[in-house]
Amino acid sequence: MKKTFSLLVAINFIFCYANGQITQGNWLIGGTSKISSDKNSVNNETISNIQISPNIGYFIWDNLAAGMKLNILFMRHALPSSSGTGYINTNDISVGPFARYYFLKNENSINIFLEGSYAYGKYTSAGYYQIVGGQKSSFLFSGGPVFYFNSSVGIEIAAGYYNNNDITAKVINHGFQLAIALQVHLTK
Numbered sequence: 684m685k686k687t688f689s690l691l692v693a694i695n696f697i698f699c700y701a702n703g704q705i706t707q708g709n710w711l712i713g714g715t716s717k718i719s720s721d722k723n724s725v726n727n728e729t730i731s732n733i734q735i736s737p738n739i740g741y742f743i744w745d746n747l748a749a750g751m752k753l754n755i756l757f758m759r760h761a762l763p764s765s766s767g768t769g770y771i772n773t774n775d776i777s778v779g780p781f782a783r784y785y786f787l788k789n790e791n792s793i794n795i796f797l798e799g800s801y802a803y804g805k806y807t808s809a810g811y812y813q814i815v816g817g818q819k820s821s822f823l824f825s826g827g828p829v830f831y832f833n834s835s836v837g838i839e840i841a842a843g844y845y846n847n848n849d850i851t852a853k854v855i856n857h858g859f860q861l862a863i864a865l866q867v868h869l870t871k
């Protein structure tokens with residue numbers, strides 16, 4: 684009980700005296716990473732994903748940052764068949780702008796943000812089928828709380844809507860996602 688109480692007091696102390704540097708002229712550096720594995724119930728296909736999305740932004744006004752985001756995705760499809768399992772490996776890279784707005788004042792240890800981003804890129808797939816390449820575009824609208832550990836580091840929980848457009852194959856995927864991200868705010 685004492686350990687739990689001490690931990691809660693320490694967490695409260697950290698969040699009470701922490702805030703983010705979201706004022707004009709500061710930098711925002713961070714990103715998200717995602718690992719997922721999906722199984723298709725129709726054809727028993729398994730899809731494993733690793734995605735890394737670093738970003739860098741600049742606060743052009745108080746509470747408003749704009750910058751660039753890079754998306755790197757590695758995907759592996761396992762396709763079971765009567766002759767064994769075949770694999771398709773896809774490498775995907777895209778880049779594009781983002782804009783982010785924080786709704787609360789700089790002094791808060793918890794803030795709320797809203798972000799919109801667009802990306803354009805290329806992918807290649809090889810393995811079980813012939814090598815295929817293509818172009819894609821995507822956009823994402825997300826938002827949620829950010830919890831600051833100190834004046835420079837915050838962790839975010841973001842929920843949002845995404846739309847991925849495979850321009851080459853003329854396929855659009857869209858849906859909702861939940862992500863956890865780390866952002867570092869650097870002062871002038």
